[in-house]
Amino acid sequence: MRVVLLSGPNLDLLGDREPAVYGTARLADHVRAAAEAARAHGLELDHVQSNHEGELVEAVHAARGTADALVVNAGALTHTSWSLHDALAAFEGVVVELHLSNPAAREPFRHTSVVAPVADGLVAGFGGLGYELAVAAVVRLLQERHDREAR
Ligand code: DQA
Numbered sequence: 001m002r003v004v005l006l007s008g009p010n011l012d013l014l015g016d017r018e019p020a021v022y023g024t025a026r027l028a029d030h031v032r033a034a035a036e037a038a039r040a041h042g043l044e045l046d047h048v049q050s051n052h053e054g055e056l057v058e059a060v061h062a063a064r065g066t067a068d069a070l071v072v073n074a075g076a077l078t079h080t081s082w083s084l085h086d087a088l089a090a091f092e093g094v095v096v097e098l099h100l101s102n103p104a105a106r107e108p109f110r111h112t113s114v115v116a117p118v119a120d121g122l123v124a125g126f127g128g129l130g131y132e133l134a135v136a137a138v139v140r141l142l143q144e145r146h147d148r149e150a151r
Contacts, residue, residue, distance in 0.1 A: 007049035008075030060087035069094035
């Protein structure tokens with residue numbers, strides 16, 4: 001089983017970027033935590049970070065038929081990107097939306113997520129712990145899908 005972690009714009013600056021909001025850990029630290037959590041459950045995890053909307057859309061296309069689940073922290077594209085929404089709608093596996101901060105408790109423009117309608121669920125507001133929680137959610141959802149299909 002394979003999971004792809006997608007990181008959107010400006011997440012490559014984690015550690016330096018607004019540490020009071022996003023913490024001091026770097027993206028590589030979060031990716032390592034997610035990959036370790038995945039490995040502990042026998043899942044392979046690949047990571048794609050891009051500051052470009054189209055590259056994220058293409059990463060979702062590449063995941064079709066090759067990945068069982070996506071964990072998506074789309075950064076600010078969460079609030080604006082209908083092309084990412086549509087790409088995710090065409091992905092048949094599990095989708096978990098992820099945020100370090102809790103967008104619902106921040107500025108009004110962050111209160112709308114266009115990823116949410118095409119996600120199975122959302123992990124937000126737990127900082128770096130969210131990467132492990134999102135993988136745990138993927139594991140559980142894949143297990144549930146497998147059990148349903150076996151019935
Ligand atoms: C974020 C929340 C978004 O609103 C913001 O634009 C980000 C990071 C988060 O992880 O908390 O870039 O996705």
